[in-house]
Amino acid sequence: MSRPTEFVPGRPVVFRGGTVLPMDRARQVLTGTDVLVVDDRIAAVGPRLAVPDGTAEIDATDGIVMPGMIDTHRHMWQTAMRGYGADWTISQYFVWFYLEHGKNFRPEDVRAGNRLAAVEALDAGVTTVVDWSHGLQTVDHAEAAVDALRSVPGRFVLAYGNIQQAPAEWTSAPEFRDFARRHIDGDDLLGFQLAFDVTGDPAFPEKPAFEVARELGVAVTTHAGVWGATNDDGVRLMYENGFMTPETVYVHASTLSADSYHRIAATGGSISVSTESEQSAGQGYPTTWAVRSHNIPVSLSMDTSVWWSGDLFSAMRTTLGADRAREHLEAHARGETVTHCALRADQVVEWATRGGARALGREHDLGSLEVGKKADIVLLKNDRSPVSFPLLNPYGHVAFQAQRGDVHTVLVNGRVVKHEHRLLGVDLAAVRREAEHTVGHLRSALGEEEWLKGMNPDIPESKVLDNPYTYTDYRSASTHSR
Incomplete structure (x- = not known):
């Protein structure tokens, strides 16, 4: 078996x-x-392949070799706050991050969260992550985010956002335009999107931001169909103004009507489902049961480590559970019995891999193990675990049995970044110090009483809003009517 020290650039594997x-x-x-x-x-790809002289060999016997997983929606900047909001609702999240304490994050705190999240992703076999980075209050914050992503040997997409300003404001700023010009450079390992939400305000204040995205030639990713924040009106405004495209990714999409799903399907967009988030925080019931009937492409995401695990094994498992639970419940209400599950394990594994590639417009070179595609590869193998055998249903094993501790080897772009369960070339002690520094700063900024209270913060009646954004006074009961 090859040792980590034998993996050198340019050597076949x-x-x-x-x-x-x-x-x-x-x-x-x-x-x-x-x-x-x-x-x-x-x-x-094949049995007993002839290989070039000097090829490093990895014994995959009794293991599963699969494409690297792709997370299409993760707020990486929040990762230093891991587990802090375990008992939050979505309203508490909005108040803590959007309205009160998100502004306390400095550029170095964004860097610390991003670096920790990036390392965590690789450790769990997630080779591509969309950094839904809506904490970029300044370009300095954005540069810190990019610096962190470039320091880790994964594949990332910076989805630039700023919850502290109106999308029309921050996308029109000269310093943002300069940042975009410098970083939309075709880097294969670092893509670029715009990340903002549409409140449903009839004035459509988000329209200038969509126009900037069109001018820059980048996709928009947006939280749509989130109870208490965004709903059908936002989707309708996007559609009527011609801003729904095949590249658009709709995150959650849990409280939309059939009309919105029809619009998404007709314009070729995709939905990023964060089942752990939706079923715990309250964005709406995880939506795979609905979008399957509309034939809308699906990808998976974990949202934020403030609440949940940073791996896609949990995402696959909870997605199957939520979809099947609804299927059974509805059948029982009709006095019927489900005899065959509509959502199967191979489908969620597809969503975690090829589905993510499709959402990013990278299905031509990511998401599957086919000759000519990028070598983003994961080996699941754990000879020390009794759960690693027998291997009878590989898709079921990935979805229900495997976990991050079973990730033996990870390649990104042909580079071995994890082997024999150990990350390579990562100074985890330094990553820990950065995260601890951020936690210390935030505890000091909030004060100990507010810090402890923040794990279950009160929600003043005045802050239970139809949307958590402050750039518009628009309020509508539509988000609470279904």
């Missing part, structure tokens, strides 16, 4: 004898199969 889930359209299971990586690409 081969996974030998694994159970390969290529995530091609046929959703095959290939047993006793090798995967060869040359440079940053998958060069061959």
